[in-house]
Amino acid sequence: MAARKTSGNKAARKQPAPDVSPNISRDELIEFYRQMLLIRRFEEKAGQLYGMGVIGGFCHLYIGQEAVVVGLEATAKDGDQRVTSYRDHGHMLACGMDPKGVMAELAGRETGYSRGKGGSMHMFSKEKNFYGGHGIVAAQVPIGAGLAFADKYRGNDNVSFTYFGDGAANQGQVYETFNMASLWKLPVIFVIENNKYAMGTAMQRSTSTPDIYHRGNAFGIPGEAVDGMDVLAVKEAGEKAVAHCRAGNGPYILEMQTYRYRGHSMSDPAKYRSREEVQKVREEKDPIDHVRDLLIGGKHASEDELKAIDKEIKATVNEAAKFAQSSPEPQEAELWTDVIA
Amino acid sequence: MATNILMPALSPTMEEGTLAKWLVKEGDSVSSGDIIAEIETDKATMEFEAVDDGVIGRILVPEGTEGVKVNTPIAVLLEEGEEAGSTPDAAPEAAEAPATVPADATPTVPASAAPEATVPPMEEIPAGTSSKTQTVREALRDAMAEEMRASDDVFLMGEEVAQYQGAYKVSQGLLDEFGERRVIDTPITEHGFTGIAVGAAFAGLRPIVEFMTFNFAMQAMDQIINSAAKTRYMSGGQMNCPIVFRGPNGAAARVAAQHSQDYAAWYAHVPGLKVVQPYSAADAKGLLKSAIRDPNPVIFLENEILYGRSFEVPELDDFTVPIGRARIWREGSDVTIVSFGIGMTHALEAAEELAGEGISAEVIDLRSLRPIDYDTVLASVRKTNRCVTVEEGWPVASIGNHLSATIMQQAFDWLDAPVINVTGKDVPMPYAANLEKLALVTTAEVIEAVKSVTYRAGGL
Ligand SMILES: Cc1ncc(C[n+]2csc(CCOP(=O)(O)OP(=O)(O)O)c2C)c(N)n1
């Protein structure tokens, strides 16, 4: 079955005898491989369907950044929430949403998560505590803190994973949020997915200081930079941040150093960086190759086992695409529904 | 199994493109992610990546071919070890795509290279003036460039306006000509940079602020309304805010609720602002030049779908169009159709079709929404006795509502039918292709409204 439950993930985490590194079991590493590969293949398929005109409008792919969301989801428990920008397909798959429903939404079909009305940038799942999918840069940041506010208000120990980009990190509402989150000790993890570019703007052309996470200092929010291409490093940093938040110490900032391989959206000619720059990251830092090397190099898995996973993922993705393409468009009456309660 | 590689759609509005260059040849192995070709769209040259591993079996469309329709097979991809002669069974991907797809990706109105319907004489242009065909995009760029040459106080600021040449390529070439001092890339901080530009305008500079789209100007609304629009009044006339806020407004294609709003009525509501929304390239150029020279804050609403349309633009050293004057595009005697911006495409199409049915429609392009040229509208309604308004925005408190009230008060005795407002539907913009089409204004709705006010069969 395509939809993977986060709980399956937790079971893996509880495996005894860690045999890959102190905080990772073999099974969990295999699971990371599977999830990252699912995101990658899903996104490649989405790109292909866009080219065919099945997906329209804006479509922002997550290829290259897979380790960030997969590593962090491994630290989440039931009840935790997540919210992100328009570059959201990976987040949805990683929190256990059904690839079929996500792909169907990308295609604007009635079987999609938003019944075809939201599209790539605006998708939600109440069931998985996925609060979107936001098209307005940085609008999700105060919303993420608001989810954390509700947790604090209710007195539970849930946390809110609030993802945003290096470009979004310059919006004023981010700093208004930092102040209140710290002042009120809200259990929110601000995950800055620093993929070095905001559309065509390299980070150093938009950002006055090189380390975004330092900006938390002004508000008394601890933070750190993390190798976002290394799923193990992501998980480790995530555990620290989650523990900090659950213990009632207020927000935490994780600046994930990552990279997007594709253009900003499907219609980005990407003249602002060289092909060599992209190629170098793909060859030297690819998050999936990294896990593959750990598995094969450490003899934790055979080539054949990984091939079998590749095949299974390909089937899942093809099934999602077929489901999306064969689903009907929304009924015309849907135009008028859901406007107001 | 061999599969076809299809001509991709590389932007929300692309229908066809040029296969500029192949970066692989027959027999080459490719893996997913390799760049295999360069494809030119209406906006840019894009790299096209392989989505599967395999060997290029045959190249079906040679490089340099223009006008290749989206989804045309352009090459055959073989699996490793497969015979070079293999051909795909039946273009499997293409066959799977539902029938509605190609139309889905089409913008509301097809982009055309040919100039629009014949342009009526403009009062602003001396007889005998020559003209050239230009897109709205080029006309806007020329207007900025001319005004920046004329005054060093004029500068352009916004996201991706400089190095990237504009998210929609409107500022193409301006960085090269005017340098970084005057063509300024900002971080994604709309409220902040709008405030900075307003401050610079208070200090006497003449900023042009580009919003990547007007949807993002909502982040900056307070600075636009509370600071830019009201300060002259609050200072008893001492302060000036000569600033232009410009960018695409309204729906593009399939970009859904947060990126598809028409703000015409919002800004037209605000005293202290001027608001213009051009339709043709000539008006875009002439109005933008006037806006830059205007001592007031001017909201300049463009439209992404219109950027690529071509019109005749007069060749004059200094061509301007006055703010606050409507333009009669087509004279008629049975009904007045009032519109602006992209709504004009539907108004003109409807008028053409109605002419074939013996209904003579007068079509007025408001061009400016604050101030509105009431005189032109009222004179026309007093002549035709009927009026239909057309706009993309939502119906409640629309420009059409306001015109209806004005006509009712000032031309009541001339009206033979209630004024009908044709508008976008009263819902956020849906993503699904079929629903988006239903949400937008259509030419058929304009025709139906005209038939209704003229009491012809087939009307409401
Ligand atoms: C308020 C606002 N301004 C501008 C945009 C247009 N826009 C969409 S994404 C983007 C770049 C964002 O970059 P970043 O935050 O680094 O995220 P990434 O796309 O790299 O994931 C811009 C300028 C928008 N959607 N919302």
Ligand SMILES: [Mg+2]
């Ligand atoms: Mg970024």
